[in-house]
Amino acid sequence: MTSALFLGFVALMTAFVVAMIDRYINRRVALGVLAGLVVWFLYAGLMAHFGILG
């Protein structure tokens, strides 16, 4: 339950950051940031899944 809520919180923050960049800078930068964050979340998830983090 906590994990699901936390993932929702992270998704909300990600959406907020990307939306603000889209609003105040431009869409190209916003999509770049979104892509970078998705890759980073996948990396972090895989590292934890395979037990590399300890």
Added chain:
Amino acid sequence: MRRPGIAFIVGPVLLFLIFVIVRPSISAQGILAFPLWLILGTQCFRVGVELFLHQLWIEGLVPKMLTFGGANVDIYIGLSAPLIAWLSIRERWGLKLAGAWNILGLLALLNVVTRAVLTAPGPLHLIHSEIPDRMISTFPFLLIPGFLVPLAVVLHLLAIRAIGSRLRTGNRTNSIDALRVRSGSGSTSV
């Protein structure tokens, strides 16, 4: 031999922060583009992070010292963020107060990050609390040091530079700057 563990998360985060700090163009773009009140007010997300840390303590994933009931004062930064954001656009002393508040916010982050690293299992486990900090190796909670802490640091750095430039120029708002950037006629040399 103990694995480096958290270095796989903390290392890239540190590299990213160094990249943001040493690339003034990124900060200048952020300073010009975003309203200061938005940069400051966004810090209220840290209240949510603190509530999750409290829940993780209840579930036995983090020691009490990482929560607001222990030695983590981050929640006060989050709670005061809307007020500081409001004051920063009202008066010049509000800008100075916001500058000091950002320094305090960075120190609060440094406090909790240091404690989190030193209580996590691994070669840097120097503080022996009632339970080790297992959040840092548990998905999705590793996104606290992996995403939410860097976000807070970047917001503080952007705010400090924005406040510094406004105090130098005497300009309290940057809505005109934001319009200039969006229309492509603004200068990015702050």
